[in-house]
Amino acid sequence: MKSIKTQLELARAGVITEQMKQVAQDENVESETIRQRIAKGEIVIPNNPLRKSQKAVGIGKGLRTKVNVSIGTSSDICSIDAEVRKAIAAQEEGADTLMELSADGDMDAIRREVLKAVSLPVGNVPLYQAFKETGRKYHNPAKLDPEYLFELIEKQLEDGLSFMAIHCGINQYTIERLRKQGFRYGGLASKGGTFMVAWMDATGKENPLYEQFDRVCSIMKKYDAVLSLGNGIRAGAIHDSHDRAQMAEMIINCELAELGREMGCQMMVEGPGHVPMDEIQGNIMLEKRMSGNAPYYVLGPLPADTGAGYDHITSAIGAATSSWHGADLVCYITPAEHLALPNEQDVREGVRATRLAVRIGDIAKYPEKRENEKLAAMARRDMRWEDLGKYLMFPEIARQMRAERSPREEKTCTMCGDFCAMKKGMEVFSRDIKYDKAII
Numbered sequence: 001m002k003s004i005k006t007q008l009e010l011a012r013a014g015v016i017t018e019q020m021k022q023v024a025q026d027e028n029v030e031s032e033t034i035r036q037r038i039a040k041g042e043i044v045i046p047n048n049p050l051r052k053s054q055k056a057v058g059i060g061k062g063l064r065t066k067v068n069v070s071i072g073t074s075s076d077i078c079s080i081d082a083e084v085r086k087a088i089a090a091q092e093e094g095a096d097t098l099m100e101l102s103a104d105g106d107m108d109a110i111r112r113e114v115l116k117a118v119s120l121p122v123g124n125v126p127l128y129q130a131f132k133e134t135g136r137k138y139h140n141p142a143k144l145d146p147e148y149l150f151e152l153i154e155k156q157l158e159d160g161l162s163f164m165a166i167h168c169g170i171n172q173y174t175i176e177r178l179r180k181q182g183f184r185y186g187g188l189a190s191k192g193g194t195f196m197v198a199w200m201d202a203t204g205k206e207n208p209l210y211e212q213f214d215r216v217c218s219i220m221k222k223y224d225a226v227l228s229l230g231n232g233i234r235a236g237a238i239h240d241s242h243d244r245a246q247m248a249e250m251i252i253n254c255e256l257a258e259l260g261r262e263m264g265c266q267m268m269v270e271g272p273g274h275v276p277m278d279e280i281q282g283n284i285m286l287e288k289r290m291s292g293n294a295p296y297y298v299l300g301p302l303p304a305d306t307g308a309g310y311d312h313i314t315s316a317i318g319a320a321t322s323s324w325h326g327a328d329l330v331c332y333i334t335p336a337e338h339l340a341l342p343n344e345q346d347v348r349e350g351v352r353a354t355r356l357a358v359r360i361g362d363i364a365k366y367p368e369k370r371e372n373e374k375l376a377a378m379a380r381r382d383m384r385w386e387d388l389g390k391y392l393m394f395p396e397i398a399r400q401m402r403a404e405r406s407p408r409e410e411k412t413c414t415m416c417g418d419f420c421a422m423k424k425g426m427e428v429f430s431r432d433i434k435y436d437k438a439i440i
């Protein structure tokens with residue numbers, strides 16, 4: 001495919017693209033503001049002109065915090081149909097972006113079927129297929145040929161992917177930090193990152209994605225795809241958060257974000273992982289400061305290591321905190337995290353928990369955008385159940401729960417019945433309601 005101008009290059013040239021207009025309309029922000037922030041690298045729009053059906057989604061400063069869903073096969077559970085169903089479920093539940101992270105089966109076929117099934121921007125981690133196919137061919141992933149890796153990235157983009165997490169920030173310096181600090185309490189957590197570390201350890205060579213970073217950027221630019229700088233040495237335990245290895249990779253990723261932008265490539269930085277709650281704000285401040293406000297894509301983070309079985313909730317608490325302090329895109333976590341490959345129901349639960357979490361974060365981040373919460377509270381006060389449904393995030397679930405346990409008296413619910421404080425409060429104060437506390 002011949003080169004095109006990226007959203008970043010067009011924004012710098014003063015052009016407002018169709019994608020920028022779409023994002024502006026969805027977010028209720030001026031198109032010119034979107035253009036200016038893209039030009040500065042503060043907003044990205046994952047795009048790939050080869051995939052005409054894709055929705056334009058803006059990620060970055062001043063925009064609603066977005067939710068990513070990751071799906072994909074493993075060597076133990078591998079079904080194209082199941083992954084397509086999960087992708088559709090993610091879209092139905094309101095995810096903003098999707099990562100197709102299959103690590104086994106016919107990976108080209110899975111990617112193409114998923115791309116056909118949804119209109120969300122779809123990204124991946126190209127290292128998974130690169131190491132899997134190399135392992136199939138040579139029975140040793142350490143035989144990965146960097147030329148094959150670069151060809152594969154281009155082949156995957158040809159299918160219509162619009163963002164990729166690529167582990168460019170791991171180099172021999174970061175690996176040395178892991179050794180010198182005595183490794184870690186919680187080991188490594190990134191599949192692609194760990195296999196790249198193992199390749200570097202086996203070959204003694206530098207990471208080709210770091211060494212040939214300009215080549216990575218020029219391939220991404222050809223498709224106007226966003227390069228998300230993978231957090232390959234991210235902490236997988238709160239006790240490893242912000243250790244020297246994590247920080248070394250973060251510094252390099254932030255430096256690469258700046259270099260990539262200079263080349264006209266849309267850039268995003270990926271973050272942890274596992275971070276205790278008191279460190280989340282600092283983590284985000286560091287990324288924003290060191291990268292020149294590149295959009296920050298965090299994986300929750302999880303602020304505790306003991307919630308397995310409920311880690312969608314553990315992560316939601318981290319996601320609310322991270323979105324409050326400036327994270328721009330949050331990867332969901334499902335109840336199956338750390339235990340098993342998520343099924344369709346896990347995906348649905350994970351998206352709901354994360355959407356709610358980033359809504360809470362956005363309420364704190366953008367106090368001027370709280371109107372919906374006020375309208376919901378007033379509808380609840382007045383027992384306007386039908387109106388309330390318009391403001392709730394999960395109206396169907398709320399309706400079903402109320403219907404299953406319906407009260408004797410419509411103006412209450414079975415939680416308190418005769419002791420309904422809402423009803424009693426209105427009996428006493430309904431004639432006093434005025435100003436903007438009255439129904440508009």
Ligand code: SF4
Pocket residue numbers: 412413414415416417419420421422423
């Ligand atoms: S019964 Fe209790 S929970 Fe239900 S609406 Fe009234 S005050 Fe709220």
